[in-house]
Amino acid sequence: MELVEAIILSVLAASTPLLLAATGELVTERSGVLNLGVEGMMIVGAACGFGGAWLSGSIIIGALCGVVAGILMSLIFALMALGLAVNQVATGLALTILGIGLSGLIGARFVGERIAPAPHLNIPGLTDIPLAGRILFGEDGFVYLSIALVFGIWWLLYRTRAGLILRACGDNHISAHALGYPVLRIRLYAVMFGGACAGLAGAYLPLAYTPFFIPGMTAGRGWIALALTVFASWRPARLVVGAYLFGAVTILQLHAQGAGIGIPSQFMSSLPYLATIIVLVLLSRARTGGSTAPAALGTVFVPDR
Amino acid sequence: MQLVLEKRAERSNTIALISPLIAIGLTIVTMSILFVILGKNPISALGVYFIDPLTDSYSLQEIAVKASPLVMIAIGLSLCYLANAWNIGAEGQFLVGAVAGSWLAVKTNGTDAGYWVMPAMLLLGAAAGALYALIPAICKVRFGASEILTSLMLVYVADLFLDYLVRGPWRDPKGFNFPTTAEFDPVATVPVLIDGGRLHLGALIALVVVAAGAVLLGKTIKGFEIRVVGAAPRAARFGGFNSNQLILLTFAISGALAGLAGIIEVAGPVGHLQPGISPGYGFTAIIVAFLGRLNPVGILIAGLFLALTFIGGEQAQIAMKIPLDVTKVFQGILLFYVLACDSLILYRFRLIPASPKVHRGAR
Numbered sequence: 231m232e233l234v235e236a237i238i239l240s241v242l243a244a245s246t247p248l249l250l251a252a253t254g255e256l257v258t259e260r261s262g263v264l265n266l267g268v269e270g271m272m273i274v275g276a277a278c279g280f281g282g283a284w285l286s287g288s289i290i291i292g293a294l295c296g297v298v299a300g301i302l303m304s305l306i307f308a309l310m311a312l313g314l315a316v317n318q319v320a321t322g323l324a325l326t327i328l329g330i331g332l333s334g335l336i337g338a339r340f341v342g343e344r345i346a347p348a349p350h351l352n353i354p355g356l357t358d359i360p361l362a363g364r365i366l367f368g369e370d371g372f373v374y375l376s377i378a379l380v381f382g383i384w385w386l387l388y389r390t391r392a393g394l395i396l397r398a399c400g401d402n403h404i405s406a407h408a409l410g411y412p413v414l415r416i417r418l419y420a421v422m423f424g425g426a427c428a429g430l431a432g433a434y435l436p437l438a439y440t441p442f443f444i445p446g447m448t449a450g451r452g453w454i455a456l457a458l459t460v461f462a463s464w465r466p467a468r469l470v471v472g473a474y475l476f477g478a479v480t481i482l483q484l485h486a487q488g489a490g491i492g493i494p495s496q497f498m499s500s501l502p503y504l505a506t507i508i509v510l511v512l513l514s515r516a517r518t519g520g521s522t523a524p525a526a527l528g529t530v531f532v533p534d535r
Numbered sequence: 536m537q538l539v540l541e542k543r544a545e546r547s548n549t550i551a552l553i554s555p556l557i558a559i560g561l562t563i564v565t566m567s568i569l570f571v572i573l574g575k576n577p578i579s580a581l582g583v584y585f586i587d588p589l590t591d592s593y594s595l596q597e598i599a600v601k602a603s604p605l606v607m608i609a610i611g612l613s614l615c616y617l618a619n620a621w622n623i624g625a626e627g628q629f630l631v632g633a634v635a636g637s638w639l640a641v642k643t644n645g646t647d648a649g650y651w652v653m654p655a656m657l658l659l660g661a662a663a664g665a666l667y668a669l670i671p672a673i674c675k676v677r678f679g680a681s682e683i684l685t686s687l688m689l690v691y692v693a694d695l696f697l698d699y700l701v702r703g704p705w706r707d708p709k710g711f712n713f714p715t716t717a718e719f720d721p722v723a724t725v726p727v728l729i730d731g732g733r734l735h736l737g738a739l740i741a742l743v744v745v746a747a748g749a750v751l752l753g754k755t756i757k758g759f760e761i762r763v764v765g766a767a768p769r770a771a772r773f774g775g776f777n778s779n780q781l782i783l784l785t786f787a788i789s790g791a792l793a794g795l796a797g798i799i800e801v802a803g804p805v806g807h808l809q810p811g812i813s814p815g816y817g818f819t820a821i822i823v824a825f826l827g828r829l830n831p832v833g834i835l836i837a838g839l840f841l842a843l844t845f846i847g848g849e850q851a852q853i854a855m856k857i858p859l860d861v862t863k864v865f866q867g868i869l870l871f872y873v874l875a876c877d878s879l880i881l882y883r884f885r886l887i888p889a890s891p892k893v894h895r896g897a898r
Contacts, residue, residue, distance in 0.1 A: 327870060496696065
């Protein structure tokens with residue numbers, strides 16, 4: 231039973247950065263912008279998040295540094311893709327290349343340092359409940375935040391006027407513009423929110439997942455988060471399922487490696503990436519009737535006046 | 536007053552010509568600021584980066600050696616991007632090509648196999664790269680899965696597979712447990728062009744690839760189809776061009792070129808298979824393709840320029856203790872400026888008076 235509990239705890243921990251980053255990207259894409267720079271924003275968030283926490287001794291300040299770094303990165307993207315109407319795919323790639331370089335530069339002086347990881351919730355009585363106690367009441371703050379965030383975004387998208395306008399921009403920017411909505415400004419906010427979430431997701435890695443920073447520690451999680459939004463058909467509820475599924479694949483392959491079954495570790499390590507491909511293929515195939523993607527996703531918008 | 540972007544009546548050819556130069560100029564200014572932040576003298580840092588490598592024959596050869604894979608990969612990528620097919624997994628195709636060609640080198644190692652080995656390795660590398668690139672292409676054409684994500688995921692898979700091979704079945708038994716294969720036999724290596732130098736056959740192959748790319752794009756119907764499918768998909772449909780077939784074709788060509796670059800790198804400058812054979816050639820080639828305006832000759836020049844930054848980055852690390860990551864930052868910033876300047880070919884800025892309130896309303 232303890233093993234089951236340990237596995238579920240580690241699945242939640244592995245899923246949280248995916249869920250955070252994917253939630254941000256979902257909002258960005260729902261506004262009609264495809265930001266492929268999630269990986270770049272995450273890795274800069276990781277470097278700045280760790281740096282902030284190490285210098286200040288506070289996990290919260292570290293997390294905030296990650297958020298701010300993610301927003302700053304997303305502003306570069308917004309300037310290019312929204313301000314200058316540059317191809318969003320190419321801009322996103324550029325953001326990732328830049329992010330990997332920047333994080334190496336920023337993080338160089340923190341490599342080899344350690345911090346105390348983010349504390350876990352501890353409510354005497356509740357946390358001690360066998361099996362479910364630590365899973366429900368013993369997580370770190372990021373885990374709860376990520377779940378609250380997805381719920382908040384679901385509420386925003388489907389229950390508020392702001393969410394309706396956001397989705398309108400993503401489905402038909404010409405109509406939204408004709409109705410008088412500031413399409414580019416709404417998209418700017420959505421891109422910044424995506425950056426904030428990606429930065430926080432990146433910061434989660436050195437602040438809670440492993441208590442140290444290593445260059446390239448996001449290891450493709452940003453790209454998996456992008457795949458998750460496709461997996462979820464751009465719906466927040468399905469995002470939760472997808473993120474935990476991917477977290478489970480990551481953790482189960484680690485446990486399988488630990489258990490020493492005779493498959494080389496590299497094959498097990500490539501499972502999350504292969505799973506992403508297979509899921510993308512299966513889902514895209516099931517959806518041949520019509521795409522559920524925001525109709526204006528990735529298209530350039532220059533208002534005419 | 537308000538600064539707005541508006542579409543030009545027609546594309547500006549002047550800007551099209553000078554935009555890469557403006558981008559490089561802006562990048563150099565930005566880099567100088569970064570050097571100052573890092574506490575280095577920007578003038579001498581820029582000198583080490585861009586001037587010093589041009590002053591001795593070793594570095595000049597090294598630039599050609601580094602430019603060869605970049606140019607080869609970027610020519611293939613430019614075909615994809617022109618056709619609006621987003622292959623961003625060239626790094627993986629590069630690694631798989633290196634692995635496939637190395638298989639023959641490992642198998643024939645220490646035997647008296649003749650001079651057919653090296654050409655066969657190059658063919659294997661190109662074939663494997665093409666097949667590996669066809670995976671995302673088929674997933675796209677057949678199932679509609681995003682080729683961007685699948686091609687990128689395959690980079691990680693290829694990287695892990697190479698790692699497995701050199702730590703497992705292909706590890707050199709006499710290699711003191713280092714994760715590397717045995718040194719390739721002379722018949723399994725790409726010959727150098729100048730005795731005792733570093734410049735090898737790969738540079739000539741890269742030039743052939745540039746010429747072939749120019750002919751394909753400029754003189755053949757297929758090249759025309761590729762450009763039309765990307766630039767005007769509707770017109771291409773009316774013209775009866777098969778866009779799915781073009782996606783498969785451009786992916787296969789770019790995969791083959793990346794795989795070829797991979798095996799040439801291993802059989803040439805490196806001499807054995809090991810992890811880390813690529814300093815991110817597959818990703819840097821994306822920048823090369825855009826900086827070269829998706830044009831074969833432009834790509835040749837852009838490839839030489841980015842190779843210069845690799846060499847300059849290494850020298851700056853040795854001479855001035857400037858971290859290697861600065862090169863990546865440089866490349867990222869350069870791509871941003873290139874894309875931004877390219878935007879001004881189609882658009883221009885205009886200052887207009889603040890729009891009156893009436894136009895805002897309609898809530």
